[in-house]
Amino acid sequence: MRMRKIELPISSLHKTKRILIGVLCFSLTGCHYFKMKTEEEDSKDNPIVASVDNNYLRKADMEFLTKETTNPEDSANLAKRYLQSWIKKQVMIREAGKNITLSQAELDKKLLDYKYALIVYEYEKEYIEKHLNREISEDEINQYYKDNKDNFILKEIIVRANYIKMDKSLSQNAQAERLMKRQGETSSQDLRDLAIKSASNYFLEDSTWVNFDEIIINTPLAENNNKVQLLTRGNNLIKVEDDAFNYYFKILEYKLQDQIPPVDFVKDEISKIIINKRKVTLAETLQNNVYQRAQENNEFKIYE
Incomplete structure (x- = not known):
């Protein structure tokens, strides 16, 4: 039987990823960091498949699609969809650039935030999975239930x-x-x-x-x-x-409704909450450790 679901808290890391990826289409406007190719190159081995302004999609950029399937017809369909998707993204970025104005400082900040959300998130996720303790005792569950009963009405x-x-x-x-x-x-x-x-x-x-x-x-x-x-x-x-x-x-x-359920009914939900809190703690610990190590090794400077 399906048990009642309780919305779990989302870590600030996950929120950051969702928000910053959403603004990526704006942050790419006029940016030279993320162009597929900035100059057309004469290459028989890697011909151009499509272009939008000075952005080029080349044959090598689509080679990964052949790993998706061994069926030639399916490969052709995948390539066609990818090509259309690439063009749509490029023209949307161009259109956004015509209607959204960002200063270089704003653009750099958004790019840094996006890089953090994309790269650091993957690193933290791997670190958390490696160090996360998934064992939860009955005492932990009972204590959390005792301290947070009103959250389970x-x-x-x-x-x-x-x-x-x-x-x-x-x-x-x-x-x-x-x-x-x-x-x-x-x-x-x-x-x-x-x-x-x-x-x-x-x-x-x-x-x-x-x-x-x-x-x-x-x-x-x-x-x-x-x-x-x-x-x-x-x-x-x-x-x-x-x-x-x-x-x-x-x-x-x-x-009945509006009463507090027994701990057995919310045991699974409490376990998920405890695990999620441990993930947040591990992420914060990792960030603090990396910062402290960089500080001790004089790897950054703060200018007043």
Whole structure:
């Protein structure tokens, strides 16, 4: 069953990458650093395929496409799409240059930021993957849950429950209802055996917290507009039916909207948050270490 998703915090590094790549098309205006070729060269081995103003796309620039497929027709289609994409980018850069004015200082800053986002991001990602500790203890999860309970307020109803769907024509319906009312290890195993042999559908993971709507989907309960009253009425066995089937639900425990879920329900989300925080810490540590080493070796100067 799919668990509830909680939006995780995004590191400042990822934000930087997304923002700066978005402004790249503007920062390239009139810049000589990123031209494919600035002068036309007479070369039989590397002929020009296309040009826009003084920017040239050569045959060698497209050789990587042949590695994508061994089918000549597919290669030709890839080359055609790449060619069109290259031309579109070049004419868009030219058009942007006509309508956007950037000073050299602004341009240099944006290029530096883009270089940081592109190159340093890859380096940091490799460093993080190499040094990241992915082991998370139960104590860490429980402590984070304790300190941040209010961040996990429920937006839906969750339950621990058993569910079984039985064809009305089967004689085992009476046994199914009887077993659903019982509690105990023996009755649970008997119910599982019955479900495997006779049920049209079932969910018997009663130790797992799940979204209530996910269990009752495609059952008559899905049309019930007062699920809170249904769960709080005091009878933990719910039986409904349609023309062909009986549906049995045993609600062992529930949490309503705006309540705080148990730690087991948000355990996976907490683990992801902790891992993400470790990634951010590693990135910051790497940056500080590189800076400190450069400072100790007099690799930069600050002019007042």
